[in-house]
Amino acid sequence: MNVTRALTPIDRGIVAALQVNGRAGWRRIATVLDAPERTVASRGAELLRSRQVRTTYFTVLPQGGVLDSTVVHARCASGMNRLTATAAAERPTSVFTYLTTGDADCVFELMNERARSLSVILDEIPGLPGAVGIETSTVLKLYKGTHQWLPGILSPDQVAALRDKEQAWEPTGAVELAPLRREEQEIARILAADGRATIEEIARATALSPASARRRLAHLQESGRMFDRAVVEPAILGFPVEAILRIRTFPGRTESVAKRLTRVPEVRYLAFTTGRHQLFVDIACTDHAALANFLMRADWTEDAVEVDTAIVLHALKRSGVRLDN
Structure with missing residues (x-):
């Protein structure tokens, strides 16, 4: 963090x-x-x-076209985490870039014109320095953006x-x-x-x-x-624990879970995506106990099959703004 x-x-x-x-x-x-x-x-x-x-x-x-928003989870070679994240943050179409715990070392979002997505996903992103594994998912619906x-x-x-x-x-x-x-x-x-x-x-x-x-x-x-x-930074507002959640829901229950999560004040970003996990969530909490309480709440977890949680260790970019510049 x-x-x-x-x-x-x-x-x-x-x-x-x-x-x-x-x-x-x-x-x-x-x-x-x-x-x-x-x-x-x-x-x-x-x-x-x-x-x-x-x-x-x-x-x-700004140049027009059809929007493709892609969330990328990158695994990095040992000791290369910061290099990979920096390269991701330097891309002009990246929105946020986080170093995280868990299976992915770096998580970032790209907003490309659809005609460019094939080249970006197949050729450019796998070529990031230090990246040894890439998993991508397309945002199909945004329930809550960080501007909200x-x-x-x-x-x-x-x-x-x-x-x-x-x-x-x-x-x-x-x-x-x-x-x-x-x-x-x-x-x-x-x-x-x-x-x-x-x-x-x-x-x-x-x-x-x-x-x-x-x-x-x-x-x-x-x-x-x-x-x-x-x-x-959420930390200066009293929310020092930020986490990325990937949620797999029971068939037909994704919309129900998403609507409940949009009402949670700590949820900063919530999107419906392709891939094994239907929901991608960015949440900021007051402490680890508050995050644990959220993860054990029955109101939304009863319809969740799997919840993968990763702590945000460091944010290099938010809302298209480099934080280290």
């Missing part, structure tokens, strides 16, 4: 607010947290400066006061996405580097009027092409 120090209560509140709305102003966040605006602005700026939290926008297939993870720090009323609108998710591989226009790709580039870039900054960089820049950004979000994310 990434070694980090837990934040103070006010800092945790600020980060939680940015998870709901990464572009919310400090005054708005201060009002929701019932804290002095000067304190919130000062602490928020320091959290961003120190990169304890990074606001970014993740863009889905709210760790329970804020009340429902506070979340509602911060949220402008729920971010939709385009069903995986459901439609062919059109290429983004030049101005839209520039908006995506700017916000990937700084999710809190102002509309005026975006307008200057794209030669659009502020009103046009605001409309283009709203369209990208509403159409499910761009997602506002606050990238943060």
Whole structure:
């Protein structure tokens, strides 16, 4: 697990607010947290400066095409774990990259255009340095993305006061996405580097009027092409134990298990995939006892045939952002 120090209560509140709305102003966040605006602005700026939290926008297939999301489990030669994980994290289409315990030493997700998937899966991924075994599974349905993870720090009323609108998710591989226009790709580039870039900054960089820049950004979000994310280590929010679960369910019970798991606050990511295990889960817990309690809960395990659990030792990349850069 990434070694980090837990934040103070006010800092945790600020980060939680940015998870709901990464572009919310400090005054708005201060009002929701019932804290002095000067304190919130000062602490928020320091959290961003120190990169304890990074606001970014993740863009889905800016060049267009049909989305293929693939989860890769890689076994590595002895002592080569970090090299393999680094190579995976450096791939521009990788979303997250973890070093883990268990059968796989490195787990990562790739988002490719479908026409590229054959070459990537058959030729490029097996050639990662240090990899001696590769297992891939295709994401068929996303139940919960990390951009939807709210760790329970804020009340429902506070979340509602911060949220402008729920971010939709385009069903995986459901439609062919059109290429983004030049101005839209520039908006995506700017916000990937700084999710809190102002509309005026975006307008200057794209030669659009502020009103046009605001409309283009709203369209990208509403159409499910761009997602506002606050990238943060779960540990600093009080969830230092992160685990990857692969769940095999009884036939016909996958949907039931998935719906129960989406209601678990600790679940950060949940997808229905191909392969021996139907569900892929990323969960963050307060400690090992909390993880053990979750794994023994009857409400979802009664329909599970097999649960493979691996601890996340280190995250090199989250939401497309390299954490060691």
